Amino acid sequence: MIKSLKSLGHELTESQKQLQLLQLTNLMPFEDKLKETNLFPLTTIPMEIFQINVGKMCNQVCKHCHVDAGPDRKEIMSRETMQDCINAIQKTNVYTVDLTGGAPEMNPDFRWFVEELSKLGKKIIVRCNLTIIQANKKYHDLPDFFKKHKIEVISSLPYFSASKTDAQRGEGVFEKSIRALKLLNEVGYGKEGSGLILNLVYNPAGAFLPASQMALEKEFKLKLKSGFDIEFNSLFAITNLPISRFLDYLVSSKNYESYMEKLVAAYNPIAATNVMCRNTISVSWDGFLYDCDFNQMLNLKVATHNSQHVKDFNFDSLSQRNIIVNQHCYGCTAGSGSSCGGSVV
Amino acid sequence: MNTYYNPDDLKKFGKISEFEPNLAKKFFDYYGEVFKEGALTEREKSLIALAVAHTIQCPYCIDAYTQDTMEKGCDEAQLMEAVHVAASIRGGATLVHGVQMMNKYKELSM
């Protein structure tokens, strides 16, 4: 069984160690690459997405997890910080609140939070790992709960076969995911005309880049329908960023340098123009503010020194901030680009 | 260890233009065009390339198209089936010449 880096006492638990490793290669600094293409400093555009990581606790321990999540992780957002998030959201005109984790549903205040966010009339996304729905009786009604609040569900399914899915996400995950997808379909998710959106995330199960999102979506739709009678709306192809457990995998499988070279060689200035941090703000379980979930894991807080915590949320200064970049950002700008919503080109 | 093949040389493929730029450019333009989505998808073309790579037994091409088919979303079963297609055509090509052998045998026999 795979364990979180933290439970292993692995040195890559420390963000500083990860950053040192990212600097080790002879590759051009990401900042210089941006300069070369007249994109430095990377600035914000109007804030659209408020992404909240409600905790690192998860029922799974996927090999590639950039959060280093797992059942042993106890860092979860308190109701008080959730309230601070609600207060902050009210100071903005964002229209999407994106809840991620870990498995966000494992936070005991998850449902309360969703209900409160629902009252604000925002579009709510939940990044649901699927297996959580069946992990315990108390989660069995999640499809109905999601439906009640018209939540957009985004779920990972690295492949339409067990071998690749289980290799990345753990033994038996494919089968459980298929059952969960069926339950979501049953209440209307992914069905045409239901208005209930179910999107899937594909990310490569190894040290290679994702295929074209369009081609993959076509293939997934065909295979999931014919093999399992499952429907979904869109497929997002996401590149694995060299952070945390995926970074550890790259190093231990001796793929680190060639993977980084590949990312750099595939740098696409159009993708760089569209990176998600430009319209997103990301909040960690303990309320700190980051440009994105990846910077969060590397402990690279937003550049606005007067507003680095959701308690001190200052919409104006955050809206004018420059993005903090580092070598991992090459993962967002390779090929068709990558964001929490898939390709950006 | 010194060998005829060095994995790092694959990255230097483009450098063949140093000695003859015009033909190299023509070749790479052609290569790029061939692999674009057309009547066949990029994925289908990549699987064909993988099968051919095994037929000509080029280690560079096997490396490159194993990775490329993976990036195009193929899994291990699909890659191996492509190799079997190559193998069966190779094997079949050997065996079908057995007919020629039989013809000659019969011709020379009483």
Ligand code: SF4
């Ligand atoms: S990738 Fe998602 S499901 Fe897997 S361990 Fe990380 S948070 Fe959990």
Ligand code: SF4
């Ligand atoms: S890693 Fe984060 S900060 Fe870097 S480009 Fe991607 S979204 Fe932006």
